[in-house]
Amino acid sequence: MEDKDILFEEERKDMINLLGEAIKIIKKNDSLKLGGLSDHIIHCAAIFQNNEVILLAVVIHALAKVLERMLYLDPKVTEILEEAKDYLEKENVDKYNKKIRELLKHISKQDKKLGKYMEHVINESKIKKGTNLYEHGISLGQSAEILGLTRWELMQYVGKTKIHDKVKEKMKLKERLDHVRALFV
Amino acid sequence: MENAIVFDTGPVISLTMNNLLWTLKELKGKFHGKFYITPAVYNELIKRPLETKRFKLEAMQILPLIATNVIEIFEDDRIHKKTLQLLDIANKCFKVRGNWMRIVHYAEAEAVSTALFLGANTVVIDERTTRHLIEDPMLIKRHMERKIHEDVKINKENLRLLGEIFKDLKVIRSIELVTVSYELGLLDRFIVEGEKKFVVDPKKDILEGALWAIKLSGCSVREDEIKEIIEIEAKKR
Numbered sequence: 001m002e003d004k005d006i007l008f009e010e011e012r013k014d015m016i017n018l019l020g021e022a023i024k025i026i027k028k029n030d031s032l033k034l035g036g037l038s039d040h041i042i043h044c045a046a047i048f049q050n051n052e053v054i055l056l057a058v059v060i061h062a063l064a065k066v067l068e069r070m071l072y073l074d075p076k077v078t079e080i081l082e083e084a085k086d087y088l089e090k091e092n093v094d095k096y097n098k099k100i101r102e103l104l105k106h107i108s109k110q111d112k113k114l115g116k117y118m119e120h121v122i123n124e125s126k127i128k129k130g131t132n133l134y135e136h137g138i139s140l141g142q143s144a145e146i147l148g149l150t151r152w153e154l155m156q157y158v159g160k161t162k163i164h165d166k167v168k169e170k171m172k173l174k175e176r177l178d179h180v181r182a183l184f185v
Numbered sequence: 186m187e188n189a190i191v192f193d194t195g196p197v198i199s200l201t202m203n204n205l206l207w208t209l210k211e212l213k214g215k216f217h218g219k220f221y222i223t224p225a226v227y228n229e230l231i232k233r234p235l236e237t238k239r240f241k242l243e244a245m246q247i248l249p250l251i252a253t254n255v256i257e258i259f260e261d262d263r264i265h266k267k268t269l270q271l272l273d274i275a276n277k278c279f280k281v282r283g284n285w286m287r288i289v290h291y292a293e294a295e296a297v298s299t300a301l302f303l304g305a306n307t308v309v310i311d312e313r314t315t316r317h318l319i320e321d322p323m324l325i326k327r328h329m330e331r332k333i334h335e336d337v338k339i340n341k342e343n344l345r346l347l348g349e350i351f352k353d354l355k356v357i358r359s360i361e362l363v364t365v366s367y368e369l370g371l372l373d374r375f376i377v378e379g380e381k382k383f384v385v386d387p388k389k390d391i392l393e394g395a396l397w398a399i400k401l402s403g404c405s406v407r408e409d410e411i412k413e414i415i416e417i418e419a420k421k422r
Contacts, residue, residue, distance in 0.1 A: 010282065043333050047281045137279075137329040140195065140312035140403070141229070141290030151194050151229050152240040155311075155403030156202070164313065164405045167328060170321040171356075173410045177417075180361040183190070183307065184215040184369065 011048050012088060015056060018044075019085040022060055023078050029071065034064035042129055046136040049146055052093065052100075054129070058147070059100055061125040062118070066107060069117070076106055127157045135163050186304035188218030192256065193296040194229040195311030195403065196359040197222070201243050203398040208366040210255045215369070221259040223299050225292035227251075259299050268298040274346055275318055279326055280338040288314055288325065300354060310356050313405035319351045360399050360406040364414050367392050368421075392418055 018041055025033045038061035045053045067073050084099035104122070108115040126147045131154065133143040144154045158164075200206045213220050222230065231251070234244035250256045272294045279286040293315045300308040310316045317324045322344050329337045366372055372391050380387040396411045 043335075046329075046333060047284050047286065047335075049287055134312075134314070136332045137286070137288060137314055137325050139289050139293055139314035141293045142288060142314075145290055150233055150237075150240065152198055152234060152243065155195060155198050157403075159401045159403035164400070165407050165409075167313070167317075167324060167407075169317075169324065173413055174417075176355075176357055176361050177364060177414075179307070179355050180357050180365045181368070184212055184365055 011044065011050055011053060012091065014044050015053060016085060016088050018056065018060075019081055019088065022063075023081050023085070026063065026067070026073055026078050026081070029067060029073070031064050031067040034060060034067060038064060038125075038129070039132065042132040042136065045129070045146075046133055046138055049138075052097065054146055055097075055100060057129050057132075058122065058125045059103065061128060062104075062121045063107075065121045065125065066114070066118070070114075074106075077103065080106060127153055130154050131157050131161060131163070134158055135161075188216075189221055189259075189300075189303050189305040190216065190218065190307045190309060191221045191223070191259070191296050191300040191303070191305055192226065193293055193308065193310040193312070193315070194222075194226045196309040196362065197226075197230055197247060197256075198243075199311055199359040199399050199402040199404045200362070201246055202402045203395070205363060205366070205395065205399075206246060206250065208362065208371050209250060211369070211371050212362065212366065213255050219259075220256045221299060221303070222251075222256055223264070223292070223295040224258060224260055225295045227258050229292055259303070261299075261302065264295065264298050264302050267302060268295045271298050271301075271350070274343045274350075278318075278322060278340050278343045278347070279329060280340065281329070281333060281335050286329070286337075289318065297351075297354070301350065306353055307355050307357055309358065309362070311358050311404040316356045316358075316405065318347065319354055319356050322347060358406060359404050360396060360410070360414075363395050363399055364392075364418075367395065367418065388422070389415070389419065 018037065021037055022034065025037060038057050041053065041057035041060060045057050063073065063077065080099055080103045084096050087096040087099060108118040126149055130143045130147040130149050133146060134140050134154070140151060140154055140158065144151045200209065209220065230247055231244045234240035251258065268291060272289060272291065275289045275294065276287045277285045279288065296310070297308055297315065297319070314325060326337045326339055372395060375391050376387045384390050393415055396414060400406050400411060
């Protein structure tokens with residue numbers, strides 16, 4: 001129990017720093033850096049697998065995509081993020097979560113076209129972040145579960161990446177093939 | 186001890202997405218044993234997609250194989266407890282910043298536990314982490330350290346336990362199933378007379394196409410392994 005409290009404190013502090021960083025980057029309209037920050041958040045998400053951290057990674061990735069398309073973000077976005085950060089500093093996680101949800105609604109409501117686009121962006125962001133978790137060594141099933149995705153969705157995306165080409169393995173292909181051949185004589 | 190092969194969700198998805206699910210029926214005929222999935226795998230493959238629009242058709246393509254017992258759902262109350270025990274060990278192997286990394290999901294652990302429970306020596310898994318956990322868990326540690334840029338501590342006792350638990354278990358992937366299907370001539374159904382007017386070597390192309398399709402659907406196979414399979418098969422011809 002003591003261990004968990006210490007961890008929560010560490011997660012909270014990480015998230016406060018990350019939110020501060022996100023606000024600075026958004027003010028500079030730098031979509032590339034914002035996307036990079038989302039990738040960094042996924043390191044924490046892989047370790048803690050905490051809903052708040054995961055949602056933050058998805059939201060920041062989605063904001064980076066919107067920024068890339070719109071070239072700027074409504075000042076209200078940073079305002080809501082500042083408020084969310086304040087709540088986290090005051091250890092009020094419920095209100096922090098409400099603010100993040102408010103942020104998603106706010107972006108979607110800006111115009112109808114963006115609303116549809118946001119739905120797509122959020123789903124794409126979840127798939128991208130799920131793939132990142134898998135790349136970090138979390139299994140595909142666990143990554144899908146954390147992001148609320150199905151394995152069907154995640155596998156299709158993972159297959160199009162180079163993730164599986166990067167790790168050399170102990171078991172040789174020939175050994176595996178011989179085993180399978182022996183099964184189906 | 187039962188002659189059985191237990192499937193995780195991934196390989197069935199890979200085969201379904203590439204219209205190769207029918208090969209399971211043919212392979213089963215040559216296996217002289219049972220093909221099993223677990224209840225959690227059934228949920229991922231069928232139940233959940235049937236509740237949504239996306240992948241509903243794919244789920245409906247798998248269902249006939251279950252209805253006709255090509256693939257059976259294996260259920261035993263004792264497996265749940267064993268799955269939780271396995272999860273407890275597997276998810277307490279690697280520690281980062283004082284936090285145990287939860288790397289494996291219940292459905293994956295249930296598939297492995299079922300294979301162990303049945304005394305089956307083969308489990309089909311397309312995703313990389315569970316496979317590495319069975320074959321070479323230190324790969325996971327090295328990989329994590331490279332990606333997270335943090336020190337990953339290992340639980341030597343749990344890794345030793347896993348080594349003992351998995352010592353007789355072999356992991357195969359859908360890529361090997363497709364390769365052996367090719368070797369058995371099952372993929373010849375795609376080759377008809379007259380094709381040579383359009384492609385020089387239809388047999389080679391069907392193999393290459395099938396292997397790449399499986400990889401692109403998410404099976405954890407490297408590009409150099411695909412090249413190796415193509416070379417092996419070319420030498421045989």
